[in-house]
Amino acid sequence: MEEYMDLNHAEIVPVADLQKQNEDVFYLPMHAVHKEHSTTTKIRAVFDTSAKSTTGVSLNDTLLVGPTVHPPLIDVLLQFRLHKIAITADVSKMYRAVELTQPDRDLHRFVWRSKPDNTLVDYRMTRITFGVSASAFAANMSVKQNAIDHATEFPQAANVVNTSFYVDDCLTGANSIEEAVELQQQLHGLFAKGEFLLRKWNSNNTTVLQNISPELRDSQPLQLLPTNDEYTKTLGIEWSAKKDHFRLTVAKPPPLETLTKRTLVSDIAKTFDVLGWFSPATIKVKILLQKVWEERIDWDDPVPMHIKDIWSKWRTELPKLSHKLISRCHFDTDTEIVSTQLHGFSDASESAYSAVVYLRLTDTSGLHQISLVISKTKVAPIKRLSIPRLELCGAHLLSQLLHHVKRVLCIPLSNIHAWTDSTVVLNWLDGSPKRFKNYVGNRISAILDLMPPDKWKHVNGLQNPADCASRGLYPSELLDHPLWWSGPDWLKQDQTNWPTLTPNNHDDEGTEISLVVIQTFPQPVIPVDRFSKLNQLKRVTCWIIRFIKNSRFKDHSKRILTPLTMSELQEAENYWIKIIQAAHFKTEIEHILSKQPLSKSNSLLTLNPIVDNYNLLRVGGRRQLSATPYHSKHSTRNRDMVVIKEDSPLLNEWPLARVIGVNRTRWFSSCGNHQDFKWCIQTPD
Structure with missing residues (x-):
């Protein structure tokens, strides 16, 4: 806290401002956070800006978080491994390098006394505060804006700010000493323009390092494990600048008398593996965790013996992973790389599916170097899926990884290869997604949007490194597993030695074809939805029918030129009835014309339907013995078209009265719900 005052990052509230209204001030509770492994500030003051005041509102409740303006952590680490010479740095007190405006300072007040017997004094922050929801955006945007403002003077440093900074950590590099020195000087100059200080330089x-002031170097390396190597924490990963390699941070787990679901989750969370280098080991306990959930075990209940045995062995072997050293640079720094390819592999088992990506780098001598880039695993859904579908999920995961790495490392699509040991998936990707059900078709579409079908190839299951991550390995098995760390042997050979599989050899097992039944019926040449009145539709239909008939007479004297007749209007009406009946009762009409009985489940059976001389379906039965007109004895039934008389006196009483009025002209099955009449030609109310 004395440092806050000495650096003018906090000030005593002036006496005049102590009289401000309550709505213009806010007091923040404060507590200390201990960080034993920090090489600079082991105790930090953190303000609880989520604490609510007497109004029930906290400072964070009134602020927006703001967007993320720095690149993802994975992208920064991926680019960090491309440089021959690595450079790391840290922005000193980045939050406290950004000033607060005068009105905002009173919203960041706190009380403090250096000794318990001293009087409490009102202070207020003059710089943005740890814990405030908007502070992260304000600090990162200040750094980014500083780079934008001075990009012309420091172009290389400005580019590094946009691509290689994660909050206050810088991970960058160059391919020569001269370039590295120039970049370091540009970064130092750029941040000095914004009154930021870059410290903890390492390379x-x-x-x-000799070109950097000793007081700015990272002179206190971190040692979490008892070895002679010097390690620093680089975005959660231990890095030895001296040996230039990474290792996984794994502390020896404390002994436990009882293994519960809570301790299982705790063990998984302690293993930070952002790039998935050790995913074959971590997926093994994730599968166990899913089994624990399936058995509905409470958080503090002992796990079953068959889970405990696997978990105990994994837990005992976990510290061995810290002995695996991974080179920071993807290639030998003494060679010159002339060609770079991305090779991705996917696989699935009943328990999980996975994807892993390798870099294949070719130097000037023609030798090929292989480096593990990234991998990702997912536990199979609790709802069981077939193996082909899980393999498809693995291929989808791989396409996403390849697309992401391709964009970050700027590798052309022509240098990307995707491999799977599933011939079923290859067969699916070789065809149209429309052939399959939604689950398969949607994922095929997503895969092909990211990786074209010509990029997918077949690999033997025994040579597929993704198999390690889909089935899981114990840490001792993973430690020296050549297939996982270096990929298949043929990857180091020329392309002529790569495995090949022609499309004719693809297995069709598991192919899903959706059967689509299409029913065809006569389509009217007149757009019905353009007419709101039945009489208008009938008259237009009459004129079209008359035109067709007249055009067939070569002798003009035989053509009909008189006004429309009642018989022509009836013919037009019959035409539309026939169109609708052909759409919905085609099978029934064919059965009646061929004198075949209707099925017992047919809804028309009780109506004793008949087909008249115009091939119209009409109601039969006892009504034919009545003295009513023919169209009343044998009415036409229309499910989707309701013929309404324009002079009906009941049109304004919907739905039941209107239906009764319609019944005088046509019979239909339902008269209680107007939703049954989907295609209705009627006069407006």
Whole structure:
């Protein structure tokens, strides 16, 4: 806290401002956070800006978080491994390098006394505060804006700010000592323009470090494990600048008398593996965790013996993973790379599916170097899926990984290869997604949007490194597993030695074809929805029918030129009835014309339907013995078209009265719900 005052990052509230209204001020509770592994500030003051005041509202409740303006953590780490010479740095007190405006300072008040017997004094922050929801955006945007403002003077440093900074951590590099020194100087100058200080400089090259002031270097390396190597924490990953390699941070788990679901989750959370280098080991306990959930075990209940045995062995072997050293740079720094390819592999089992990506780098001598880039695993859904579908999920996961790495590392699509050991998936990707059900078709579409079908190839299951991550390995098995760390042997050979599989050899097992039944019926040449009155539709239909008839007479004297007749209007009406009946009662009409009985479940059976001389379906039965007109004895039934007389006196009483009025002209099955009449030609109310 004395440092806050000495650096003018906090000030005593002036006496005049102590009289401000309550709505213009806010007091923040404060507590200390201990960080033993920090090489600079082991105790930090953190303000609880989520604490609510007497109004029931906290400072964070009134603020917006703001968007993320720095690149993802994975992208920064991926680019960090491309440089021959690595450079790391840290922005000193980045939050407290950004000033608060005068009105905002009173919203960041706190009380403090250096000794218990001293009087409490009102202070207020002059710089943005840890814990405030908007502070992260304000600090990161300040750094980014500083780079934008001075990009012309420091172009390389400005580019590094946009691509290689994660909050206050810088992970960058260069391919020569001269370039590295120039970049370090540009970064120092750029941040000095915004009154930021870059400190904790580190590099795998001593010449670069000699050009940096000793007080700004990272002179206190972190040692979490008892070894002679010097490690620093780089975005959660331990990095030895001296040996220029990474290792996984794994502390020896404390002994436990009882293994519960809570301790299982705790063990998984302690293993930070952002790039998935050790995913074959971590997926093994994730599968166990799913089994624990399936058995509905409470958080503090002991797990079953068959889970405990696997988990105990994994837990005992976990510290061995810290002995696996992974080179920071993807290639030998003494060679020149002339070609870069991405190779991705996917696989699935009943328990999980996975994807892993490798870089294949070719140097000037023609030798090929293989480096593990990234991998990702997912536990199979609790709702069981077939193996082909899980393999498809693995291929989808791989396409996403390849697309992401391709964009970050700027590798052309022509240099990307995707491999799977599932011939079923290859067969699916070789066809149209429309052939399959939604689950398969949607994922095929998503895959092909990211990776074209010509990029997918077949690999033997025994040579597929993704198999390690889909089935899981114990840490001792993963430690020296050549297939996982270096990929298949043929990847180091020329392309002529790569496995090939022609499309004719693809297995069709599991192919899903959706059967679509299409029913065809006569389509009217007149757009019905353009007419709101039945009489108008009938008259237009009459004129079209008359035109067709007249055009067939070569002798003009035989053509009909008189006004429309009642018989023509009836013919037009019959035409539309026939169109609708052909759409919905085609099978019934065919059965009646061929004198075949209707099925017992047919809804028309009780109506004793008949087909008249105009091939119209009409109601039969006892009504034919009545003295009513023919169209009343044998009415036409129309499910989708309701013929309404324009002079009906009941049109304004919907729905039941209107239906009764319609019944005088046509019979239909339902008269209680107007939703049954989907295609209705009527006069407006």
